Amino acid sequence: MSLLNDPSMKEVVDEFCNESSELFNQLEEILEEFEDDPSQTDKLEKFGQIIDRVMGSAKTIGADEVATFCELGKVIGYKSSQVKDIALLEVVCAIMFDSLELLKKMIKDIEAGNCSTIEQVSSGAFVTRLNWLKDKFNDIERSSCAADPEGNLSQTSIDDLMNSLGL
Secondary structure, X not given: OOOOOOHHHHHHHHHHHHHHHHHHHHHHHXXXXXXXXXXXXXXXXXXXXXXXXXXXXXXXXXXXXXXXXXXXXXXXXXXXXXXXXXXXXXXXXXHHHHHHHHHHHHHHHHHOOOOOOHHHHOXXXXXXXXXXXXXXXXXXXXXXXXXXXXXXXXXXXXXXXXXXXXX
16 A cells, blocks of 8 residues: 555655665665766665665555666665676666666655656666666676575576566
8 A cells, every 4th residue: 555645644655755865875875986986886785775874765655666666676786796897897787877866866756745656757878877887797696685485586586677668
């Protein structure tokens, strides 16, 4: 059940938006540090941990697209933390910055009382970059967080997340 359109839950939704904005500031700082030194892949794992907090809160209030987009960011963060190719990591960083900006727009829409959908804030170029990045992770099955009983986030999980967002 979504709390987004329930007037009696406006305070809860506002708190979610405020907390998300604070966490987005932390995520931006992490990405800036990572951008300065892309060999610090532990920053991507930290990114995944923080965005997981937004994802959980978004699920709680029924902001399903925000939650799914956060989950995609988490998966990309964890998978890319295992990559050693600096050029690829620089691209990952740019995509993560773009993702963060899209999430900020989605939260602003929620704050304004509008239904936020990924189609309203994403661009074709962004989707192309996500698909390109997804293809780069085809051979990475192990992850730092458990999405299935064996502890793996499979390539299918990225595909499924993107499909559920209509990307």
